[in-house]
Amino acid sequence: MGEIWILLKLLRWMTNYFAEKGIDNPRLDAELLLAHVLQLDRVGLYLNYDRPLVTEELDIIRPLVKRRGQREPLQYLLGSTEFWSLEFIVTPDVLIPRADTEILVEETLGRAESEGQLLDVGTGSGAIVISLARELPNWQMVGLDISAEALAIARKNLEKHQVADQVKLLQGDLAELPVQQYDLIVSNPPYIAEKEWDELMPEVRCFEPQLALLAENNGLDCYQKLADQAISRLKSKGWLLVEVGYQQAEAVKKIFVASGLANLSVREDYSGQPRVVGGQLLKQK
Template sequence: MAEARPTLGMLHAEARARLAQAGIEDAALDARLLVEHFTKSSRTDALVRPELEIAAPSVSALDEALARRILGMPVHRIMGQREFYGLTLGLSDETLEPRPDTEILVDLVLGEARQEGGEDRPYRILDLGTGSGAIAIALLSALPSACAIGADISEDALATARRNADMNGVGGRFVGLRSDWFSEIEGRFDFIVSNPPYIREHDWKSLSREVRDFDPRKALVGGVDGLDAYRAIAQGCHGHLATGGRVAVEIGYDQKEAVTRVFKACAFRRATAAKDLAGHNRALIFHAEKTP
């Protein structure tokens, strides 16, 4: 007699128990996400069809995923994707995992775009250190006439960003370009945006293992004081801003004044600041003191 297959309800219960026993902080949420992903089921399925039998390959894949989570791998890295600004973005080894804090930067830029000329204006956007392409793709999804260049030094990241742009229907307006900041950039842009490395060197070891062990270090650490990337951006963007153009950057929670000083030294003035849901300063927009 054939052995009965595990049911969806059984898998949810087992996954929660395994992660909780291993001390995973968000065991219930992580278990649900992993079960849904690897069994291709939904929350509704878990509620109305807990008796649904799951095939052996899915059970095996889930078992391996739970083992990786117990070893510290973030749940979205295991799944290979993450939701950002209502979009699904693929991840790779050399891309940061996009996080809700970065949505604050997208909101800030969209607010400026809508105030300046509306959503249908053909804005040109440059996303420095594009990684998965999260910022550029989110902006393109909301600005149907805009186009964007996503610049990065990592070919792996650029390949991921291009796939994400295609997957989210904006590939025709997105160009991935290998460039060390502005080294290969030509032309002028209405918005130069970036979530640059801003962690201080001495803070690296204090990061959670999910970040320290699985996000690429070069995309996180911004030198001894965390400001190296901001200096590179502030010093290089004057020659690439269109008239009235803006520079928008994500910052660490305590970097508002330090980053403002970096841009002020390069003849920029801070126009707007935005806070995250925890009340921390998270994104800044700057205008050039003089138009190009």
């Protein structure tokens, strides 16, 4: 006869196992994974600590624990993540939206009039454009991405959040943005430099799409391309707003100024790192 696993015992075992594997928040991950499989919320877990798990449940949990131990991101195992208090479907085809990117959403909302046109470049799961569409119901928005697989996930998220009428998805390269005039262009583009690759956490390096992460020219290539085109794609007084990586804000500001953008702004994230750079087009070229 197999060993009897009550919930608390399994939770402790998973926490130790995840800690041994170098996972940052082993207890939290163990709780979230168990809660997901048992279809309980975290309070429900605490109330069921003495409940024995049946073989069928253990059979589902075992491979998920193994995958998390191999550092596969929890969000891919759960199939979803939260961003801007909304739940987004995520698969290995899309970058997992990060809490820091909510700063970009906040900065964009701070510059939005009651109606307008917005382009989100490198939309991935659609987290940014969908959060903005929910906040700005009178705006028309476009989410552009080079990856057809990412756009298929973005499409599901548009439908889930009922903004499919408001947001159009386009497959394309950020080197050739649609020839149209926008009030706001926003982007969280790839910005990791090749030389930083080996330092990334295994969750990122081994599981998230490389296409979503790496950029040439020391991580600055996409900013240059976006700034070069923004001046002909923004309406007068329109803004280009981008998320930037650690220590990139100064370089991105220089790129923006050289491209003809003005009123440069830098917004820090909640850990005090420069996170979003903005530049305004004062006159159409």
